[in-house]
Amino acid sequence: MDEEDIPAEELELAEDDPMRNFLPTSFGKQARAANVNEQIGRTRRTDIAERGLGRREAAAVRQPDASRIPRQIQGPVGETPNSDGSEDGGDDDDDDDDDEDEDEDENKEVFPISHELVLKTHERAITTASLDPSGSRLVTGSRDCTLKFHDFASMTPSTLRAFKSVDPTATKASAYQGTHPVNHVEFNPSSAGQILVVPTTNQAKILSRDGEILTEFVKGDMYLQDMQNTKGHISEIVTGAWNPTDRNICVTAGTDSTLRIWDVNNKRSQKEVIVYSSKNAKAERPRMTAVAWGNPAQGGMNVLIGAASDGGLAMWKGGGPFRRPAGKIENAHTRGTCIGGVDISADGNLVVTRGGDNLIKLWDTRRFDKAVRSVSHPSTSAQYPTSNIRFSPNSEYIITGSETGHLHIFSPILTPVITTPVTLGSPLITVLWHTKLNQIITGSANAETHILYNDAISSRGALYVMSKAPKQRHIDDDPSLTTDLSQGLSGDGVVNPNGLLSGANQASISYAARHPTVGLTASGKSRDPRRPERPMVTPFAKSQPDEKHIKEHIPLSSMRDEDPREALLKYAEVAEKDPMFTNAWKLTQPKTIYAKLSDDEDEGPVMKKTKR
Numbered sequence: 065m066d067e068e069d070i071p072a073e074e075l076e077l078a079e080d081d082p083m084r085n086f087l088p089t090s091f092g093k094q095a096r097a098a099n100v101n102e103q104i105g106r107t108r109r110t111d112i113a114e115r116g117l118g119r120r121e122a123a124a125v126r127q128p129d130a131s132r133i134p135r136q137i138q139g140p141v142g143e144t145p146n147s148d149g150s151e152d153g154g155d156d157d158d159d160d161d162d163d164e165d166e167d168e169d170e171n172k173e174v175f176p177i178s179h180e181l182v183l184k185t186h187e188r189a190i191t192t193a194s195l196d197p198s199g200s201r202l203v204t205g206s207r208d209c210t211l212k213f214h215d216f217a218s219m220t221p222s223t224l225r226a227f228k229s230v231d232p233t234a235t236k237a238s239a240y241q242g243t244h245p246v247n248h249v250e251f252n253p254s255s256a257g258q259i260l261v262v263p264t265t266n267q268a269k270i271l272s273r274d275g276e277i278l279t280e281f282v283k284g285d286m287y288l289q290d291m292q293n294t295k296g297h298i299s300e301i302v303t304g305a306w307n308p309t310d311r312n313i314c315v316t317a318g319t320d321s322t323l324r325i326w327d328v329n330n331k332r333s334q335k336e337v338i339v340y341s342s343k344n345a346k347a348e349r350p351r352m353t354a355v356a357w358g359n360p361a362q363g364g365m366n367v368l369i370g371a372a373s374d375g376g377l378a379m380w381k382g383g384g385p386f387r388r389p390a391g392k393i394e395n396a397h398t399r400g401t402c403i404g405g406v407d408i409s410a411d412g413n414l415v416v417t418r419g420g421d422n423l424i425k426l427w428d429t430r431r432f433d434k435a436v437r438s439v440s441h442p443s444t445s446a447q448y449p450t451s452n453i454r455f456s457p458n459s460e461y462i463i464t465g466s467e468t469g470h471l472h473i474f475s476p477i478l479t480p481v482i483t484t485p486v487t488l489g490s491p492l493i494t495v496l497w498h499t500k501l502n503q504i505i506t507g508s509a510n511a512e513t514h515i516l517y518n519d520a521i522s523s524r525g526a527l528y529v530m531s532k533a534p535k536q537r538h539i540d541d542d543p544s545l546t547t548d549l550s551q552g553l554s555g556d557g558v559v560n561p562n563g564l565l566s567g568a569n570q571a572s573i574s575y576a577a578r579h580p581t582v583g584l585t586a587s588g589k590s591r592d593p594r595r596p597e598r599p600m601v602t603p604f605a606k607s608q609p610d611e612k613h614i615k616e617h618i619p620l621s622s623m624r625d626e627d628p629r630e631a632l633l634k635y636a637e638v639a640e641k642d643p644m645f646t647n648a649w650k651l652t653q654p655k656t657i658y659a660k661l662s663d664d665e666d667e668g669p670v671m672k673k674t675k676r
Contacts, residue, residue, distance in 0.1 A: 103221055103530045104519050107179045109484075175461075175473060176502050176518040177484050181526035183513040185212045185226045190507030191450045192249045193494050196256040199501040199525055201273060203259060204513055205246030209233065211261065213275055216525055222534040230275040232261045247450055248303040253359075254311035258328065262304045266297040268316045270328050279331045284320075291322050295333040302352060302449065307382070308359035309366065317352035323370050325386070338386045342374045343394060350374040353449065356415075357382060358408035358429075365412040367429055371396070371403035377417065379432055391432030397421050404445035405453035405464065414476065416462055418453040420445040424464070426478055439478045442467050444491045448509065451491075457499035465492025471506060471516070486514050501525040 077083055188207040195202050202214040212226035219225070233244045248262040251273075258278065259271040270279035284294030291298075297318040307313035313335070315325050325336040342350045351373040360366040366382030367390070377396035378389040397403055401420030408415050408429075414436075415427040422443045425435040444451045444467045453464040461481065462474040469487040474480055486492055490510035497504050503525050504516040515526040643650065 100531050104179065104527070107181055107526075107530055109178060109180050175482065176504055176522045177471070177482075177516045178518045179516070179526075180486075181224070181515040181517070181529065183214065183224055183226075183515070184511065185214070185513070186210070186511040188511055189448065189493060189509040190511060190513055191246060191448065191493055193496055193505050193507045193513065194250045194259070195496065195498050195501070195505065196251045196273065197253055197500070198256060199498055201256075202505065202513075203249050203251070204507060205249045205261070206511065207245040208511075209243035209245055211246060211249060211271075211275065216529055219529045220532050220535045221530055224529070228275050230271070232269055232271065232277070233263050233265060247301065250304065250306060252306050252311060253308060254306070258311075260304050260306060260314050262301050262316060264300050266299055266301060266318065268301055268304060268326070279328055281316075281326055281331050282333065291320060291339050292337050297322065297324060303355055305355050305357045308357055309382075315355055315357060315368065317355040317370060319351040321349040321352060321372070323352060323355060323368075336384070336386050338370070338380065340370065340372055340376075340378060342372060342376055350376065353403050354406040354417075356406045356408050358412045359410065360412055365429060367408065367412060369406050369408060369415055371406050371417060373400065373402060375399040375401060375403070375419070377403070377427070379429060391429070393427075393433065396425065396427075396435070397423065401443075402445040402449050404443070404449050404451040407452070407454050409455050409459040409476075410457075411459065414459070416453055416455065418445070418451065418464060419443065424453065424474075424478060437478045439474075441472070444493065448491060448493045451493050452495060454495055454497060456497050457502075463495050463497055463504065465495055465506065467491045469508065471495065471504070486516070487512060498525070
């Protein structure tokens with residue numbers, strides 16, 4: 065009987081047989097699919113009570129003032145139960161729990177705070193964050209002196225990292241060259257290819273979306289007293305902003321009490337200089353601490369708002385002139401405190417400020433003389449001067465952080481709407497509510513970037529990252545198992561066949577990696593940054609060239625072997641026959657007659673007459 069005629073036995077298993085779990089469902093290469101709902105569910109934020117707040121405090125957070133909160137985000141009105149479970153107000157505990165759950169779910173549906181994505185790409189406090197207009201690229205700045213570039217399209221749930229790290233102040237590797245933290249970073253709202261970067265120096269920079277330096281503005285002369293005559297800032301720049309209508313114009317605020325308006329096409333001098341003068345500051349110049357440029361997209365006024373360290377607030381027309389402010393308030397906040405955050409509503413009518421005197425104030429640009437409303441809020445400006453405050457995209461809400469790590473959302477009249485913990489115990493420094501993504505980005509002092517979103521009302525961004533399949537881990541992702549090809553296959557590794565390895569990764573770490581300042585690089589330069597570079601030795605200097613080649617190709621090379629006196633006397637006859645400079649007096653020049661003396665005659669010394 066042939067093998068083809070042998071019938072194949074079919075495996076007969078019952079429907080409830082456990083062996084069916086080990087049988088393959090199909091053959092061939094399987095497509096790696098993602099369980100989107102499960103991945104998004106893992107990023108869902110836990111309940112407020114589970115994040116460290118008690119039941120009474122959680123209820124107080126949800127219902128601060130129900131009379132001033134819109135109906136769609138109102139919490140339950142009434143007293144909370146006591147800690148022992150007794151009733152207050154006539155409601156059962158079950159009814160209170162149901163109301164609280166419904167209210168919490170309703171709040172999370174209104175605001176993009178139900179889920180969060182955490183990025184841990186920095187080493188120190190995050191001071192600023194910015195998203196491009198489309199919401200595809202995120203840039204964060206930190207006190208670790210670096211900018212981190214994140215691309216949502218290239219990130220997956222298992223690869224939440226920055227694709228590039230840039231030090232905007234690094235020039236040449238040297239032991240005496242220091243780096244500086246980043247105060248502010250902002251994408252150009254009219255051109256996504258330009259990023260305004262403000263480090264803690266007197267020179268702001270324009271970077272591309274890939275981190276390449278496009279423009280570096282000039283610094284001013286620190287020895288000039290008149291700030292109008294300097295071409296740039298003479299001290300640290302604190303923050304900056306883009307012009308909402310002109311893609312080539314930006315403004316920077318410095319500690320030299322000036323606002324300087326720049327054209328990105330002219331880096332050698334600013335376009336306008338605004339010198340802030342104050343009646344309060346008599347002994348020293350007031351420092352500019354915050355600036356905002358209003359967007360008249362909704363028909364409002366185009367205004368420029370600046371805040372100073374003396375507590376003053378000034379307003380100029382966004383299109384100029386900038387000689388005198390259109391409005392000024394001397395004591396907007398307490399003198400000597402830092403106004404870290406300033407923002408303008410979408411219609412240009414409201415201005416919100418967050419001062420170092422633990423107050424948040426609301427101002428009206430149409431009557432810029434006193435605050436419309438003021439509420440108490442703990443400030444972090446003393447430790448983190450870049451702590452900001454922002455309007456929501458449609459200016460219906462105001463968001464800011466706190467020193468306890470909570471995200472506070474206020475109504476336009478500064479009534480608390482909701483408070484949610486983000487990084488408990490670590491101050492929340494910077495916040496941003498993006499228009500297209502409908503997601504909130506926060507930066508904290510614990511070097512974490514949190515992206516808050518809602519899977520129902522948010523789009524792209526963090527939601528797109530969590531909707532992709534996790535990247536399968538490859539051997540190249542482990543640096544201990546790979547080789548840097550720029551160092552060669554063996555690099556500078558030390559081969560010790562009979563030695564013992566002290567660690568698991570010792571075999572992959574070369575001698576150059578363990579001693580970064582010893583030896584030479586591939587180009588022959590010293591690895592020690594303190595050692596000066598040796599001058600380059602050209603091939604011409606290494607060998608002795610041919611003497612004939614020198615005489616024929618190098619001009620005046622024969623003068624080295626010639627007597628200079630003989631070289632001049634050979635032109636004596638030519639100079640006598642055809643003088644170049646005295647040819648005009650050739651006919652009238654008298655002939656010189658010298659006295660003729662014999663060899664026997666010896667002229668003695670001339671005797672001077674003695675005075676009587």
